[in-house]
Amino acid sequence: MAIPILRAAMIFHSQSQALIHSLSAIDETPKRRKRVVFSSSSSSELNPVIRSEVSFCVGTCLIPHPKKVSTGGEDAFFVSNYNGGVIAVADGVSGWAEEDVDPSLFPRELLANASNFVGDEEVNYDPQILIRKAHAATSSTGSATVIVAMLERNGTLKIANVGDCGLRVIRNELNYFSQCWKLEFLYVPFPGHVIFTTSPQEHYFDCPFQLSSERVGQTYLDAAVSNVELIEGDTIVMGSDGLFDNVFDQEIITTIVRSKDVAEAAKALANLASSHAMDSNFDSPYSLEARSRGFEAPLWKKILGMKLTGGKLDDITAIVGKVVSS
Numbered sequence: 001m002a003i004p005i006l007r008a009a010m011i012f013h014s015q016s017q018a019l020i021h022s023l024s025a026i027d028e029t030p031k032r033r034k035r036v037v038f039s040s041s042s043s044s045e046l047n048p049v050i051r052s053e054v055s056f057c058v059g060t061c062l063i064p065h066p067k068k069v070s071t072g073g074e075d076a077f078f079v080s081n082y083n084g085g086v087i088a089v090a091d092g093v094s095g096w097a098e099e100d101v102d103p104s105l106f107p108r109e110l111l112a113n114a115s116n117f118v119g120d121e122e123v124n125y126d127p128q129i130l131i132r133k134a135h136a137a138t139s140s141t142g143s144a145t146v147i148v149a150m151l152e153r154n155g156t157l158k159i160a161n162v163g164d165c166g167l168r169v170i171r172n173e174l175n176y177f178s179q180c181w182k183l184e185f186l187y188v189p190f191p192g193h194v195i196f197t198t199s200p201q202e203h204y205f206d207c208p209f210q211l212s213s214e215r216v217g218q219t220y221l222d223a224a225v226s227n228v229e230l231i232e233g234d235t236i237v238m239g240s241d242g243l244f245d246n247v248f249d250q251e252i253i254t255t256i257v258r259s260k261d262v263a264e265a266a267k268a269l270a271n272l273a274s275s276h277a278m279d280s281n282f283d284s285p286y287s288l289e290a291r292s293r294g295f296e297a298p299l300w301k302k303i304l305g306m307k308l309t310g311g312k313l314d315d316i317t318a319i320v321g322k323v324v325s326s
């Protein structure tokens with residue numbers, strides 16, 4: 001995404017200290033733990049009940065914008081195996097480069113701070129409070145969209161989202177019923193479908209809600225907050241707009257089904273987004289949206305009777321998390 005909110009109204013400060021944190025992909029192996037719960041029956045006997053807890057198994061992939069390969073681009077992410085698992089993506093607003101500000105500094109520092117606060121008592125495992133504390137601790141100039149998802153061991157996924165990063169939850173209903181009825185012979189590869197999706201928040205086309213170093217930006221109070229009950233076998237896909245602007249949900253599902261594990265799925269999704277981004281003939285989610293807002297093809301294309309098409313060149317972050325019992 002390109003446009004910082006109300007750039008003309010911003011007051012620029014000289015930053016004496018810009019914190020730069022490089023966040024790299026961490027593929028977390030879920031902790032194996034079964035909790036034995038003793039519940040009393042009507043006959044007051046103690047019956048041991050094995051309650052399965054869940055956590056994420058995560059794969060990640062980041063492909064920078066083709067012109068930003070040397071700097072790594074302006075997306076940032078982190079993955080933590082704290083509790084059931086914490087996943088976050090931030091996307092720096094590239095328009096800051098016009099003000100001689102490195103747009104990658106703010107999102108990287110924001111997520112470095114967020115990763116430090118994951119176990120904080122005041123955060124209390126609430127993604128919206130995590131965003132508040134991380135934002136308050138960030139001193140770099142710039143702005144970023146951000147999404148944070150935190151999984152409880154009981155399967156509750158708590159999401160807070162500011163801007164146009166996104167998250168999808170994909171469930172295979174057949175496997176769901178198989179689990180309910182213990183029909184293990186029905187555990188077969190099946191496409192599944194999206195049971196939850198975030199919605200982008202924006203001021204206008206290509207200008208999303210964003211946390212900022214300036215007062216004109218949004219805050220944690222503007223975050224869209226959702227809770228989703230996940231079950232073993234669910235898959236979540238989190239990404240920057242570079243993923244969801246270039247890949248349709250149905251393609252995401254197909255890609256996940258074809259992949260042997262979460263690492264392969266994340267890589268395949270990012271590669272698919274990257275190839276669509278560079279394909280001027282691909283009718284992407286981005287070009288569909290642009291046409292629906294009244295944007296038109298360049299004149300030479302219109303003369304040839306062609307419509308506005310093509311993917312959107314951007315940094316691409318794809319994170320795939322599979323819910324496993326632990």
Ligand SMILES: [Mn+2]
Nearest residue numbers: 001091242314
């Ligand atoms: Mn982006």
